[in-house]
Amino acid sequence: MNTASICTIGDEILIGQIVDTNSSHIARELESIGVKVRYMTSIGDVRENILSELGRCLDETDIVIVTGGLGPTKDDITKDALLQLSGSSGYRESKQQMAHVERILTARGIPMLDTNRAQALVPDKCTVLENKLGTAPGMAFHGLGRKGTSALYSLPGVPFEAEGLLPSVIDDIRAHFSLEKITHRTIVTFGIPESTLAKRIEAWEDALPSNIKLAYLPNPTIGVRLRLSQNGGDADFEPYVQQLRSLIGDAIYGEGDDTLQKVIGDKLRAAGKTLSLAESCTGGHLSQLITSVSGCSDYYKGSVTSYANEVKTGVLGVPSEIIAEHGAVSEECVREMAKGVMKLMGTDYSAATSGIAGPLGATPGKPVGTAWLAAARRNADGSVDVATECVHFASSRAINIERFASHALDLLRKQI
């Protein structure tokens, strides 16, 4: 099995200004093609440290992926270290990269500076990996390390640029290393905690053939993904997935990279139905999730964030007596919010949220982390069905908002 190391370069990581999310993303991709990550390291923009750390990585692992240390205001210490490590004799100008830097700067109306021009210079032994999303190129080097067979990939530190380059890196790894074939199938669940899920499918998991492995991939907004893997074979996972369906039921909402918002969108588009949203405590996050899916204008009409009660009554038409009697965080209020936005925007479905994200806003009997959620469906006869749910979480404001929104999407999914 090929081994890898991931190295992040940048003082901003060592002073804790930035959380390194690149390494985790890269590790997931490497794992999915059967490359084992032995370690990750983060070091500063110091030439001698970069040289010794990358030297160690190249000696100890087959594949080294480096992110960071390439921005226009950096001293290009990283590129200089790569020049030396790769035994390049000097820099060459990458015409392709230069044209790309010019194009990007022109589009942004930024004048070309010497520091930008320097970004098109690369060590002569590297292969340039085109970075479509920024000015610093990706670089691939081969034949390095103690064994003379290790590869090094250098990517910019900006997460979406590193992410954008990753498919080229994976392609290059596939071309240069003989990887064992791994097949996967992933089903996605929501609403059952990981430990409960593990208990429920324990006997089934124990009975899996030895060449099929199960991995739990929990994510607070997506849910728990269950990934079946087989090394070196061509497994038919279908029977196992059917067994899981009978054990877990409708907590399973999709496969692979599915998210609640994508599955909801697919269902609505297929049925030719429309959606609107009314948000209070989620403050726009629910709408953001729905609109994170490209093409959502096929089914999504819009939303009202009714933070103030006068917007709940004035724009959404929630009767003021309901708020006076039950409060804004109540089953009665979210029910009216969902019906109100459905009427206002003339949609077939709607969802609504009202709760206390915290840290301020708790009232007697309604602690921080409480939210009421609703999902409404207009039936063929014109009547409206509203499902409601009350949830409690005990996290930070941001995490509470994320969880309220995910649970509202799950409630909506079950209504469609």
Add this chain to the structure above:
Amino acid sequence: MNTASICTIGDEILIGQIVDTNSSHIARELESIGVKVRYMTSIGDVRENILSELGRCLDETDIVIVTGGLGPTKDDITKDALLQLSGSSGYRESKQQMAHVERILTARGIPMLDTNRAQALVPDKCTVLENKLGTAPGMAFHGLGRKGTSALYSLPGVPFEAEGLLPSVIDDIRAHFSLEKITHRTIVTFGIPESTLAKRIEAWEDALPSNIKLAYLPNPTIGVRLRLSQNGGDADFEPYVQQLRSLIGDAIYGEGDDTLQKVIGDKLRAAGKTLSLAESCTGGHLSQLITSVSGCSDYYKGSVTSYANEVKTGVLGVPSEIIAEHGAVSEECVREMAKGVMKLMGTDYSAATSGIAGPLGATPGKPVGTAWLAAARRNADGSVDVATECVHFASSRAINIERFASHALDLLRKQI
């Protein structure tokens, strides 16, 4: 200056299941007391790797902070490695820790198991740091490494437990090392790219006294933060900040941890004014940013996400001729959206967005990444001023949306 390394132990990090946020948090605390983090590493639950990596860290840095590898279901490989590294002769039972484990399990109604009992056993050379939030203790070791003066702190991997133990670690570091004093001041800018900013303040930066350092901390949504630091002194940064103000002008919007949404909120609250939003391409993200600030209900009334044109006309009152003539992505349309939501919700200020986040939706003359932004202000005489701006970005859908929203906030900030 004392140096440190941070080591995270756990297979779940190396397969990318978990993003390591502990290291960043620990690094910030260390930096604030003047300890320099030289590197961070993440390794798996393998005894020989733990021994060699922690050995290296202890030889090369004064302070080593380890997180992870201590849970009740782990094989306690980490604790065994610490026993060996610290030259302990065996385990001793910590009475304090045992009482604590019992208390926690009783409170949760969980029976005491051998694995829990084992958590109260610690290498005899360690000082126990009480973990009030979980069952695995923090541990401090002294007199280690090549120089015989290095310290190692072991913390549980669960982020809130590690965070809870950090003050005890910092106290212990202060007690055992003589730390140099370090002072900082950070100003926050938006709207000038890092490279242009660097060029504009180059001469000023070159003229800074040698004991004052400048760091660029760019962030796509916050902007570029400029941090001045001085080691060992008690600098008056004010004259330098004044010089920066005259060089950069109103691109400076705050200090320290300020964000656009926080600064906007502070200004609105101080003035007793209110805000509403009308979003199209940002799909709720702008509202989410405003509501990410706790206490925003003091000034924020709500928003309309008008994804469909019929919501722009029907709810926000944008004249349909405007959309027919100029399109929804136009200066005329965002202007009407901003005025419409201001009227609908009766607010003093409003902002609006309409653009093409992509990858679908481009039209001739309006490529993906184009957006029109507006920020409206109601004057004392009842008249309304609207500022507009057209922006272009060439990123992924998610990043385009983030940038549209940040630029809309910046436009709004300048209107207030």
